Amino acid sequence: MLDVLELSGVFTFALTGALVGVRKDLDVLGILVLALVTGLGGGIVRDLxxxxxxxxxxxxxxxPATATAAAVVVYFLHGPVQRLGRSILLLDSIGLSVFCVSGTVAAAHAGLSVGAATALGAVTAVGGGVIRDVLTAEVPLIFRGELYALPALLGALVSAVVEEADGPAPLYLLAAALCLVWRLLAVRRGWSAPSAWRRRAW
Amino acid sequence: MLDVLELSGVFTFALTGALVGVRKDLDVLGILVLALVTGLGGGIVRDLxxxxxxxxxxxxxxxPATATAAAVVVYFLHGPVQRLGRSILLLDSIGLSVFCVSGTVAAAHAGLSVGAATALGAVTAVGGGVIRDVLTAEVPLIFRGELYALPALLGALVSAVVEEADGPAPLYLLAAALCLVWRLLAVRRGWSAPSAWRRRAW
Amino acid sequence: MLDVLELSGVFTFALTGALVGVRKDLDVLGILVLALVTGLGGGIVRDLxxxxxxxxxxxxxxxPATATAAAVVVYFLHGPVQRLGRSILLLDSIGLSVFCVSGTVAAAHAGLSVGAATALGAVTAVGGGVIRDVLTAEVPLIFRGELYALPALLGALVSAVVEEADGPAPLYLLAAALCLVWRLLAVRRGWSAPSAWRRRAW
Structure with a gap:
């Protein structure tokens, strides 16, 4: 069950990476590499x-087979895939929720503290997208107001606390759900992350 | 004492990272991440x-707490912080001097040769700034004439030699001082690093 | 013999990195760093x-001495070096062929599977160039139609299979030769890697 969720997360992340490659008119290798790093990059950085x-x-x-499959799908069917729009956003949010929890648990099992495990859980969830943006010479999307990393940070924090307190397994579901709901609400309501605080005029 | 210097270095580096985030109009997460990678990135790369x-x-x-504090300060007070100008430059130069020595020593203790320890000392000192620039899709500042990395390289080289020769502790201060003085003179006199050599016309 | 090939590969890769630094009007440190990361970056990522x-x-x-030598040569003689044009392209292709094989073998010796060793062989061959492009805020050249990474991938795959089957040493030469010939034909005939598949009109 968890494996299916994890692989579907990799698949959707890789889809978004490959789509960026198509949009930037990269070649087949660029599309493949963007799929691989977007789908797997966060976990690789955490593991390092x-x-x-x-x-x-x-x-x-x-x-990698799942990420490659996403690249193949996008290579031939980028038109229809792009038209899925909302469904991809939903799958991507599920991937985000799964990764922030699984990344945190992996880091905690490696003996890291609550704070460090939280950070690495968030890195697992958003790291691939950051590498994708760096490789296409863009300022990472998650820094530009998209409310995407903060839900992942919340999910990671909750799972790190659950792990530390040796809490029951369903609480990890809660952590993932918190991330998912916040992210989906942000998408639907158009919420964005605030930029630097500026004193308002009275 | 050393810890205070190290943390004040992290704080100032993180300040400069967060300020870049504000200037680029990134959101709160972008500001936080830039503070963290600028303050800690050089040391993380060295450790890897x-x-x-x-x-x-x-x-x-x-x-990370120190780097986060710098992000919080900049988030609310970026106006006043930016007006500090010169003082930040001084603190940043101190951070550079501390990091090139501490990074070199850490690498030498891990068993690396003089040359490799020198390289890693310089990476510790300037690596965070390079990651900051890559994440904001800029060619790193230290490649564009700013006389910043060469003083760090000198400080690293001197400390690597002192470490190899098992020299007395005050010599590390000398290494840091050489870096600091060269960097501050460069700032004050407007010295810059030369670009590719071109035959002059007679 | 192999060492000479490996070092000549590092030298040529470093040359191309340093030349990019000169073309972008970077300072002496930028030229040196680009030479080092282009010449050594792929191997460093594989080792990590x-x-x-x-x-x-x-x-x-x-x-690193070889890469530094390339930086020095380019620093003083970038004009003549640039005029070599074709010869650099040939040396660079030899470097590509050597690295995709040696990187694959190193990964296989570390116990990785055929697929993972193939991937890391390709990373060894093209990783330095990707880091060079990221550091100069460009979308990597190998993603933009240049038929460069696919020959490396082929050479890596063949050597990984040879390694797995414990085949005789000359077969590694065959792997390198396949990469080299494909790459040189691509240069001479102007072949490029295809971008995303688009249904043709009838």
């Missing part, structure tokens, strides 16, 4: 930081 | 390269 | 991912 080498993405073949 | 995982920045909570 | 730390580039001084 906790010293789990080679990273899972290089050990468990279903992970 | 010497195999010290998880990196210090994830183990010692004062490090 | 297989857990070989410190990476070879920090342990074997001929590697």
């Amino acid at each position: 930081l906790i010293g789990h080498v080679p990273p899972h993405a290089l050990e468990d073949w279903p992970l | 390269l010497i195999g010290h995982v998880p990196p210090h920045a994830l183990e010692d909570w004062p490090l | 991912l297989i857990g070989h730390v410190p990476p070879h580039a920090l342990e074997d001084w001929p590697l």
Whole structure:
């Protein structure tokens, strides 16, 4: 069950990466690499930081295979995929929620503190997208007002606390749900993250 | 004493990162992430390269706490902070001098050669700023004539030699002082690093 | 023999990195750093991912020395070097062929599967160029139609299969030759990698 969620997260993240490649008119290799780094990059960075080498993405073949499949789908069917719009956004939000929890748990199991595990959970969830944006010479989307990383940070924090307190498994679902609901509300209501505080005129 | 210097270096580096975030009109998360990577990124890259995982920045909570504090200060008070101008430049130069020495020593203790320790000392000192510039889709400032990395390289080289020769502790102060003085003179006199050599006409 | 090939690959890759630095009017440090990361970056990323730390580039001084030499040559003689044009392209293709094989073998020796070793072989061959482009705020050249990474991927795949099957040494030469010939034909004939598939009108 968890594996299915994780792989569907990788698939959707990789879809968004490959779509950026198509939009930027990159070649087939650019599309493939963007799919791979967007789908797997967050987990790879986390694994490097906790010293789990080679990273899972290089050990468990279903992970790169799933990201590659997303690249193939986008390569041939980018038109229809782009028209899915909202459904991708939903799947992407599920991926975000799964990754912030699974990344936090992996970091906590490696012996990291609550704070460090929270940070690495968020890195797992958003790191791939940041690498995608860096590779296409863009300022990362998550820094530009999109309310995307803060829900992941919340989900990661809750799961780190649950892990530390040795709480029951369903609480991880709660953590993921908090992230998912906040993210979906942000999309639907157009909420955005605030930029630097400016004193208002009276 | 050293810890205070190190943390004040992290704080100032993080300040400059957060200020770039404000100037680029990024959101609160972008400001926080730029503060964290600018303050801690050089040390994290060094730790990855010497195999010290998880990196210090994830183990010692004062490090990320200090960088986060700088982000909070900039978020609310970016106007006054920007007006500090010269004082930030001074603090930033102190941070540079401390990091090039402490980074070199950490690398040498991990068993690296004089040359490799020198390189990693310089990476510790300037790596955070490079990541900051990459994340904001800019060519790194230190490649564009700013005389910033060469003083750090000198400080790193001197400390690597002192470490190799098992020299007395005050010599590390000398290494840091050389870096600091060169950097401050460069700022005051407007010295810059030369670009590619071009044959002059007679 | 292999060492000579490897070092000549580092030298040529570093040349191309340094030339980009000159073209972008970076200072001496920018030219040096671009030479180092282009010549050594692919191998460093591979070493980090297989857990070989410190990476070879920090342990074997001929590697950084060779890259530094290339930076010095370009710093003083960028005009003549640029006029070499075709010869650099040939040397660069040889470097690509050597690195995709040596990177794959290093990954396989570290215990990685055929697929992972292939991926890391390709990363070794093209990673430095990608970092060079990221550091100069460009979308990586290898994503923009240049038929460069696909030959490396082929060479890596063949060597990974040879390694897995414990095949005789000359077959590695075949792997390198396949990469080299495909790459040189691509240069000569102007072949490029296809971008996203688009239904043709009848």
